[in-house]
Amino acid sequence: MTDSHPSVAVIATATTQLERETTRSLEEMIFDTTRAALAGACLTIDDIDAVVVSGNDETDGRVISIMAASGPSGGVGRDLTMTASSGDHALVYGWMRVLAGQSRRVLVVGWSKPSEGVDPDHAELVEAEPYLLRNVGMNHTAAAALQASLLQDAPTGDGPVVAWPLTHGDLPVRGDTVHALVLAAEGSFEPGIEQAWLLDCGWATGAYELGQRDLADFAPLRASLDQMAARGIAPEPGAWDAAEIGADSEPSVRAVADLLGLPSRAVVNASGSLADVITAPHVQGLTRMVSAIGRIAEGAASVAGGIGFHGFAGQGATVAVFAAQKGAHA
């Protein structure tokens, strides 16, 4: 990046989070949330240059879920792209579009509605390749337990063990979730309406084979942080006031917080524990990023990091750094 690239702000967010949406279809949830985000920025869809969306076909029960989402997310007649690897990648791609000068205002919409699927557990199971992992019943809970078993930190959650050593209280709750955000280049919005500046993002994906990586090492997260450190644009975690971490279990959240080397003042997961915040694996990272934006918007933090993971035991990681001031350089 150079000085010729614009600063990027988040000028509106809207969220729908329900344990189980019983009255609205996925399309209606996307439409309502998108409309709320646009209203929050005092914009209409005509003010938007491009739409970046993210969903998971199997969870949504649609072979190409961008098709059904294109209308309610405002994509018809527009440049529309789905980043299917993770909800947080939609935020990253929207940010890059503004940096590139390709768009001035981008709508980012990520969703997951596991309650609509007949069997969300089966949708997770078919994330496993068919030769070995699927036959052993791999899913996010089992992978999280394998990871937690390697961490020094003992689980502290309440309730019976779900997958040793993890209890219900250690694991994320699953629910119906839609997030919509408006990203905008400096100069394309009224100064002062921004909720936070998006300073930098790092993202990386590690080995798929669980035996090929040290699950306690969080290598994709380290690689993501290294990318940002090399650019030197955003403050490193040691200068953050808050971190919102969407890991696969509470022991992993604590391990990630330790790895980051946050200052003692930093508050971790102020929005709630994994068991408190309704979300779904595909958008868990985006959920935490929206929470980090919220910390900035409410004045509770000057710099906040949002961290998400995707895939079994955090195969991929994304870090986004938000700040109250666009000049919050490292």
Added chain:
Amino acid sequence: MNHVGIAGFGQTKAVTTRSDVTFPELVREGVDLALAAANMTMDQVDAVVYPLAPDALIGVNNGERWVVDAIGATGKPFMRVNNGGATGMSAVLTAWTHIASGLFDVVLVAGADRVSESGSAQSVLNKMWDVGYERTVPLNTITMLAMSAQRYMQLYDSDEVDMALVSEKNRYHASLNPYAHLQSSITVAEVLASRTLAWPIKLGDACPSSTGAAGVVMVSERYAKEHGVEVAWVRGLGQNSETLFMGDRVGPKHVGDHADADALAVAFERAYRQAGIVDPFAQIDVAEVYAPFSSVELHVVEAAGFAPKGGAPQALREGKFRLGATEGPVVNPSGGTQCTNPIAVTGTIRVGEAANQVLGRAGAIQVDGARVAVASAIGGDHQFYSTMVLSTDLEEI
């Protein structure tokens, strides 16, 4: 804005089945071929954009995660794009953004698909429609586009021979392309005599279900100049989207006519505006357009501005769009999607073939003197459109 170029394109020979490789191994073949074409190794790649359309075609949810180890992308920025059939090209556009943002200098787009090995591709594709209405019709990609073909015939007084002329041209082109899936030529009479799939689309009008891999390596202008890399320059790009519902494309209150590809025309116009193209027929030498059925190519070349609406059949009869044509662009010299369709990377192949043309690397299907090329892709239910203009140099087009 940073200029971006395509340094290399690689593809496997498309076939019906590949029982000798797993899916990650097939993807790896595409990666290796793309890197070899760019004379690079994976170590030089800063980031990867992975094209994968319906997971259901390979039977693994988020199948992109499965291939990371095999392609050597561990630890790199990696994201997947899924815009249905347009995925392979939307991923290239996403990679362009990676570089234009200033974050990266070298980005790889590579993937694979094994459509015929999914059990029933059309059954899978039926599940992309609305649960309550269109899925139960039952729509699939053939019946959907048969309705479009019927509407085109009605609106423009066209017939099945017009479609067969497209097939005859593309199959002749593919017979010269060593990577094409369908490599045998076909006559107009043979197309007309072939089995009807969904009238008026017949077997001779249809694409195969292909297994294959492909990839392109994209680089920044800075990287290309510092390392002396010859590239096909990206001069313009565009995307646009159409309404999901077939019912919104017919009738007195339609928002788009199913005979035409108006939303695609907008995507072309966006790319042309950036590239400075005002007369596509005169300024473009080669077009690699996404048309899985012969009927689709008719309205795609019209959307591209190579013929007026309803005018593509007459242009074909005049010998236009064919290798050796004396005026206007050659359309799908590779044989196009009609002859090779590994869905996830079909759009990547369109861009790669266009890049090879302006770089003079197209071998037996090279269009003499090709300097400016356009590529396009279509996804969803003829719903998502991507376009890109490429040229040999950065001079005015």
